[in-house]
Amino acid sequence: MPPVTSLDLSLPEAARIETIDGSLPSLFIPNAVLAHLKTFTLKCDWEGNNILTTLQSCTNLENLTLDFDSDDGVMFDEDEFNQALSKDGLVLPKLRTLRFRHVLEEQVCEFLDLLNAPELEELDICGRYWDDSEKYDARNWDGHILAATKRGGCTLRRLRIHFVTFENKELYNLLSNLPSLERLCLENVTFDLTIFRSLKSGECLPNLEVLELLDLPTSEVGNLEYSLLHEFFLDSIPSVFRKRRGIEPKISSVKRLRLVLREPQPLDLRPLERGSHQFKRDGMEVSISSIPYDTYDYGHY
Structure with missing residues (x-):
């Protein structure tokens, strides 16, 4: 049987799962499976450590979609995961496309601060959408996105952002420092x-x-x-x-x-x-x- 190269995994919300001594169970997928994945869609609001530990074994991953749609926010704390990750952070050497779905502003920043993706070409970020009066601010996204591209040395060619509010100075800083962009999409973005x-x-x-x-x-x-x-x-x-x-x-x-x-x-x-x-x-x-x-x-x- 050929190895699995594409996986779409939607997990129950953390609030519906019984904890063990106050902790959620670990997410276990054999490394032999993760290492062959090229496309991975993960809908999960479990502890960030579970997600990072899983992703660091996805060494051949090219397309990653992370969906955090729940009432509880997934947090990625760099200090907490220093021991779990190498000194170079979360290294995904072949990742070309990264998509976030239903994310809070802090989740984007914290994840990007850990990411090292030298081949990243497309970044697609969709915020948590309520209505036009309750969009989340894309506060400091510019600095974290630019820092991630610099850390990995990638050439970002496609940027899509949905359902957030941008301050003009931050949006200007972001776009004026991405000269490699070939395609820009702003959907329901207030600016x-x-x-x-x-x-x-x-x-x-x-x-x-x-x-x-x-x-x-x-x-x-x-x-x-x-x-x-x-x-x-x-x-x-x-x-x-x-x-x-x-x-x-x-x-x-x-x-x-x-x-x-x-x-x-x-x-x-x-x-x-x-x-x-x-x-x-x-x-x-x-x-x-x-x-x-x-x-x-x-x-x-």
């Missing part, structure tokens, strides 16, 4: 759209090919001014406008722009579509659409 006045695609994100701003509440967007995106895509301004403004002719790396607005009321997209013609003339694929506020499905996360 100040004026950040595009500071970010320039050709300067901060020279390799960006796809930008997706999804499920932007119209209450946050208001009358979304395309001038903000014009400034972001400065290199995409057609040559006739470049000459008038004295701008050096450059070609933007961005090939696709996708906007999805969530509408609490009927939304007229025609002004946005008219504004997108300038990008389309430069060869960029532009998609603008809206979704009803009360029918959007969050269950696929």
Whole structure:
């Protein structure tokens, strides 16, 4: 029988499990099984030590999804696990894709502080979602994400973030220090759209090919001014406008722009579509659409 290379494991919530002398039972999966895994999805809110001890045996893992959806938060304490992990932290030498689901802000920071993944290319973080007024803050995520990429020496190419609130200075610090990004997706992320006045695609994100701003509440967007995106895509301004403004002719790396607005009321997209013609003339694929506020499905996360 060939070895198992993909495992999807959903464990009962910790609150429903009988403890032994106040402790949860250990999660035991034979090392021979873990060592062959290439894809591992783990839904678990047990003690962080259980999760780390399991993962450190996954030396061939390429795709990892961690789902912490429960009322009790999983904590990863670096001091507590120093003896369990090597001095280099949680080394996953072949990991390319890391996805977090239903995480609290501290869980992301604590796990990334332990991670050493030199081949990591994609990071996908989904916060615990309640509604727009109760999103968790992505506090200090910028520093912890950047520190993890530096520690592992990886080249992060794809970043997806869902259902959190970002301070502009932290989001700017994150994006301006990830020049290798080729694809950026912010879905139902609350942030100040004026950040595009500071970010320039050709300067901060020279390799960006796809930008997706999804499920932007119209209450946050208001009358979304395309001038903000014009400034972001400065290199995409057609040559006739470049000459008038004295701008050096450059070609933007961005090939696709996708906007999805969530509408609490009927939304007229025609002004946005008219504004997108300038990008389309430069060869960029532009998609603008809206979704009803009360029918959007969050269950696929």
